[in-house]
Amino acid sequence: MNVQADAVRTLSYAEALREAMDIALGADQRVVLIGEDIGIYGGAFQVTGDLVEKYGEDRVMDMPISELGGAGVAVGAAMTGLRPIFEFQFSDFATLAMEQIVNQAAKVRYMLGGAVSVPLVMRFPAGSGTGAAAQHSQSLEAWFGHVPGLKVVQPATPEDAKGLLLAALEDPDPVMIFEHKLLYKTRGPVPEGAYLTPIGKASLRREGRDLTIVATAIMVQKALEAAEVLAGEGVDAEVIDLRTIRPIDRETVLESVRKTGRLLCVYEAVKTLGIGAEISAMVAESDAFDFLDAPIVRLGGAECPIPYNPDLERAAVPQVADIIAGATDLAQGRT
Amino acid sequence: MPDTAAENIPFAVRTYSAEALSEAFRKMLLIRKFEEGAEACYTRGQIHGTMHLSIGQEASAVGACMGLSDADKITSTHRGHGHCIAKGADVARMFAEFFGKETGYCKGRGGSMHIADVAKGNLGANGIVGGGLPIAVGAALAAKRLCTGAVTMCFFGDGANNEGAFHEALNMASVWALPVVFVCENNRYGMSNAVEKSTAVASIADRAPAYSMPGTSVDGNDFSAVAEAVEAAVSSARAGEGPSLVELVTYRWRGHSKSDRNRYRSKEEIAEWMAKDPLAGMSAMLLEHGILSEGDMAEISASVEREIEDAIEYARHSAGPEQAEITRYVYTDLAS
Numbered sequence: 001m002n003v004q005a006d007a008v009r010t011l012s013y014a015e016a017l018r019e020a021m022d023i024a025l026g027a028d029q030r031v032v033l034i035g036e037d038i039g040i041y042g043g044a045f046q047v048t049g050d051l052v053e054k055y056g057e058d059r060v061m062d063m064p065i066s067e068l069g070g071a072g073v074a075v076g077a078a079m080t081g082l083r084p085i086f087e088f089q090f091s092d093f094a095t096l097a098m099e100q101i102v103n104q105a106a107k108v109r110y111m112l113g114g115a116v117s118v119p120l121v122m123r124f125p126a127g128s129g130t131g132a133a134a135q136h137s138q139s140l141e142a143w144f145g146h147v148p149g150l151k152v153v154q155p156a157t158p159e160d161a162k163g164l165l166l167a168a169l170e171d172p173d174p175v176m177i178f179e180h181k182l183l184y185k186t187r188g189p190v191p192e193g194a195y196l197t198p199i200g201k202a203s204l205r206r207e208g209r210d211l212t213i214v215a216t217a218i219m220v221q222k223a224l225e226a227a228e229v230l231a232g233e234g235v236d237a238e239v240i241d242l243r244t245i246r247p248i249d250r251e252t253v254l255e256s257v258r259k260t261g262r263l264l265c266v267y268e269a270v271k272t273l274g275i276g277a278e279i280s281a282m283v284a285e286s287d288a289f290d291f292l293d294a295p296i297v298r299l300g301g302a303e304c305p306i307p308y309n310p311d312l313e314r315a316a317v318p319q320v321a322d323i324i325a326g327a328t329d330l331a332q333g334r335t
Numbered sequence: 336m337p338d339t340a341a342e343n344i345p346f347a348v349r350t351y352s353a354e355a356l357s358e359a360f361r362k363m364l365l366i367r368k369f370e371e372g373a374e375a376c377y378t379r380g381q382i383h384g385t386m387h388l389s390i391g392q393e394a395s396a397v398g399a400c401m402g403l404s405d406a407d408k409i410t411s412t413h414r415g416h417g418h419c420i421a422k423g424a425d426v427a428r429m430f431a432e433f434f435g436k437e438t439g440y441c442k443g444r445g446g447s448m449h450i451a452d453v454a455k456g457n458l459g460a461n462g463i464v465g466g467g468l469p470i471a472v473g474a475a476l477a478a479k480r481l482c483t484g485a486v487t488m489c490f491f492g493d494g495a496n497n498e499g500a501f502h503e504a505l506n507m508a509s510v511w512a513l514p515v516v517f518v519c520e521n522n523r524y525g526m527s528n529a530v531e532k533s534t535a536v537a538s539i540a541d542r543a544p545a546y547s548m549p550g551t552s553v554d555g556n557d558f559s560a561v562a563e564a565v566e567a568a569v570s571s572a573r574a575g576e577g578p579s580l581v582e583l584v585t586y587r588w589r590g591h592s593k594s595d596r597n598r599y600r601s602k603e604e605i606a607e608w609m610a611k612d613p614l615a616g617m618s619a620m621l622l623e624h625g626i627l628s629e630g631d632m633a634e635i636s637a638s639v640e641r642e643i644e645d646a647i648e649y650a651r652h653s654a655g656p657e658q659a660e661i662t663r664y665v666y667t668d669l670a671s
Contacts, residue, residue, distance in 0.1 A: 069503025072469020113442030172667035
């Protein structure tokens with residue numbers, strides 16, 4: 001995978017992920033895709049698409065509806081020489097496989113004193129907005145971020161989706177990729193060929209002076225949209241796309257807060273005990289705390305399962321208007 | 336005309352060299368003495384935590400591994416010391432792990448429940464009942480895709496046969512015709528719950544037809560019977576004929592772990608099974624067929640005792656891990 005990235009063209013987020021897998025399957029015989037309906041069906045969200053036609057059923061493996069067993073197969077295969085990319089049909093279904101992810105994949109290297117590595121990539125279609133209600137719409141990434149041994153990324157753009165997937169494959173340890181389902185059809189520039197987006201490095205998406213918005217996944221797009229509106233109202237928001245929630249890029253966040261003195265965390269997962277709490281505590285425990293001009297504000301998901309009714313569903317997670325309102329209050333002083 | 340004399344000779348004696356049988360006897364004894372030594376160290380307060388002893392199950396572990404090479408993989412269980420030794424581990428490094436030392440197989444990070452010599456093909460003992468089953472299927476998938484010719488042997492207990500992971504693993508192994516052998520050591524109890532109370536089939540091997548694979552059940556205390564049944568399953572896996580399930584009916588003499596008060600079984604039952612000591616059976620077979628003499632066995636026994644004493648000394652005198660290295664091995668250190 002040493003092809004130099006050159007020309008830039010536009011792809012959807014799903015196409016970018018597929019291109020990353022296509023490159024990996026073509027370059028490395030050890031790479032296999034394992035998941036439910038990822039073959040002839042092309043994946044529930046058409047991410048694997050027609051890869052099975054190109055690489056065959058031995059490389060793009062449809063598995064039985066056995067999330068726990070399938071995840072364990074991926075762990076065992078990764079420990080013994082393959083480079084599996086495991087797709088959960090919905091991130092919610094990972095609840096059936098937590099044993100293998102949390103007790104095995106994350107810990108086996110440590111428990112065995114470094115004698116093995118688990119170079120495993122898992123993909124999790126996550127988030128709400130599809131009308132699929134409470135068991136197909138969750139944002140559980142913080143659960144995984146709480147487990148030493150795992151790395152957890154949340155690409156927000158097609159370019160990062162491809163680059164982080166290829167970086168995950170290069171990584172010797174288990175990397176969990178949370179893909180917001182509403183991002184799959186979003187389009188953006190994606191370099192040709194293989195390139196790596198660094199795991200553990202946030203991206204400064206918009207520079208600003210008045211406040212820092214730290215956002216994850218689809219909230220990055222919403223924050224950028226909000227920032228444009230805010231700019232018209234005289235509020236200059238800086239937007240950081242966290243990209244990786246484990247390990248967190250501390251310095252990019254702290255540096256921004258030192259500059260703006262105001263922090264707004266925006267994420268779709270349930271607000272309590274989530275990534276916003278971690279970012280807030282990180283700032284509170286650091287010298288950046290001295291630079292704060294106002295209390296930190298978190299915008300997260302409501303304290304309820306994702307509801308079915310479309311109005312309720314929208315109300316359950318931060319929307320652009322919420323970010324504008326939150327940022328405006330925050331920029332105006334102590335909230 | 337069938338040679339009835341030959342038929343009366345046990346499979347193991349017909350099949351293995353005297354050296355291999357002598358080594359199998361030595362390993363069985365080494366497992367017994369390792370665990371007795373570990374128990375004594377625990378009682379003296381030299382080892383903390385807990386441990387799950389497999390005393391009484393030595394024929395299962397050693398017999399099952401007879402057809403494996405270092406290239407073949409195993410997944411093991413919380414009661415895994417025997418598997419580890421059967422697959423070729425060094426008891427000094429095992430004791431060092433027990434003692435939490437840096438010289439241990441897991442550098443003191445894993446302890447009794449995770450001891451494994453990965454270089455010998457042991458992918459790890461496991462603290463989660465059924466945790467190793469899907470992992471074994473994954474290792475078999477890798478072996479098939481990478482054409483290594485290796486077989487994966489998955490050890491698990493009767494308790495695991497009621498975990499969803501067991502059923503998912505057997506189904507996938509069968510659907511994909513993978514080179515894996517599922518070896519159930521049925522020691523009659525999942526902690527305190529008897530198989531009769533926990534399991535809807537009379538024999539764990541009866542689970543096999545549901546997954547279209549051969550299932551056999553043998554006396555797990557009979558080294559030769561174990562070796563014969565498991566060798567057949569290993570050969571079939573190696574020949575590309577897919578997975579098998581072998582049940583080894585055995586018994587653990589000690590409690591589930593160090594907190595067990597043995598309230599769920601009687602002294603008579605334990606005594607009955609102790610009378611079926613797999614080591615005694617192995618000794619009798621080797622004596623009867625002239626493989627080893629009483630003197631040979633005494634010599635092996637003395638050497639095993641010395642090996643255990645030396646191993647404990649090595650462990651006691653090894654250094655522990657540095658506290659500054661508490662997070663080492665969480666992730667792969669790309670710099671090293």
